[in-house]
Amino acid sequence: MELRQLEYFLMLCEEMQFTRAAERLNIAQPTLSQQIKVLENEVNTPLFHRIGKKITLTEAGQILYRQAQTIFKTLHTTKIQMQQLASLEKGILRIGALPGELTNIVSDLVLKFMHKFPHIQVTVTSGEDIHTLLKNNKIDIGFSFSPLIENYDEQFVEIPLYTEQFCYVESKDSAAQHEPVQLRDILNEPLVLFPNAHLCRRILNAAAKSDKLSIEPKFETSSIPAIFQFVEQGLGGTIVAKTLFDLHVSDKLHAHIIQHPLLERETLLIYQKERLQSPAFKAFLDLLEPALTNYQLSFSANSL
CATH class of the missing domain: 3.40.190.10 (Periplasmic binding protein-like II)
Incomplete structure (x- = not known):
């Protein structure tokens, strides 16, 4: 069963006359009659009662008429939705x-x-x-x-x-570092850091290990706001990615870029x-x- 055959069938249902339906479809009447016959053979039942030049739908034809209407409505809706996707009105x-x-x-x-x-x-x-x-x-x-x-x-x-670098962040009141800073000097300061499982900390650990340095933070927490709050209060500095500092920028904090080949991502x-x-x-x-x-x-x- 082809969509073209269903289209012919629906037009014939609308006109209930082969000649007018064929004219509206812009095809020859024998072509329309042949396609309807093919459709009837496929469903193995007559779709129209043929009484002289008049035709009416059989019970099977009424069922196909309702289902064909649903099919074409669904296709129309699908086409609209796909156009909406393309035009970013849906998605x-x-x-x-x-x-x-x-x-x-x-x-x-x-x-x-x-x-x-x-x-x-x-x-x-x-x-x-x-x-x-x-x-x-x-x-x-x-x-x-x-x-x-x-x-x-x-x-x-x-x-x-x-690509972003890591920075050492300290309160402006206690800022004493100069740009750029070295990792060796920072690790001697009291530090508020992420735990070892955090990505920032893992990158920092790898950098320290490459320089044979140890990290002994004063305080560890997974809370980003808590880290910056501790630093603002002058309880220590922290080492974070530059974008993280930019997202939590404060007039109470100052960031120094750290010069180290491993402290970037x-x-x-x-x-x-x-x-x-x-x-x-x-x-x-x-x-x-x-x-x-x-x-x-x-x-x-x-x-x-």
């Missing part, structure tokens, strides 16, 4: 990001995106393993850091967005190579570079 975008400052940046980007495309449904999932979220079709696009990428997987596209945008990307996905990419520029981040060459 879903699922984004994944590592917990912490990256989630904060992504959430801010999403706000900008939703202001521009209010009809797109957007979700942001925070997770430690972006690749697994992508593989399990939980997200369409993810953001992660290069130190977490141990083995390149060919099924993913990984686009470098920007690259942010990656990741998605599956073979997955057909939606118009919403492409629109988000178009928004990404100018939006991140507002954070004054340094983009990798030809990243997007």
Whole structure:
């Protein structure tokens, strides 16, 4: 059963006369009669009572008439919805990001995106393993850091967005460090740090280990606000990624860039190579570079 045959059938139901139906369809009457006969043979039952030149629907024809109307209504609705996707009047975008400052940046980007495309449904999932979220079709696009990428997987596209350095943050009242600072000097100061499981801390630990230095923090916490509150009160300094400091900037704090080859990280945008990307996905990419520029981040060459 072909859609063309159903289209002929519905027109004949509307006109109830072969000649007029054929004229409206812009086909010859014998062609219409032949196609209706093929349709009747396929369903193995007559669809019309033929009494002279008059025709009326059989019971089977009435059933097919109702179902054919439903089919064409569904096709019309589907076409409209697909046009809405293309015009960004409808759609879903699922984004994944590592917990912490990256989630904060992504959430801010999403706000900008939703202001521009209010009809797109957007979700942001925070997770430690972006690749697994992508593989399990939980997200369409993810953001992660290069130190977490141990083995390149060919099924993913990984686009470098920007590289950021780490900084030593202290209260302005106790600021005594000069730019730039050295890791060896900072580790002698009282420090308020993330626990060892946190990505920032793992990068810091690796840098210290490479210089054969030990880290003995005064206080450890996973709470970002608590870390900056302790530093503001002059209880110690902290070592964090520059974007994290920028997101929690305060007139009571001062940040010093740390000169160390291991104390930097690259942010990656990741998605599956073979997955057909939606118009919403492409629109988000178009928004990404100018939006991140507002954070004054340094983009990798030809990243997007």
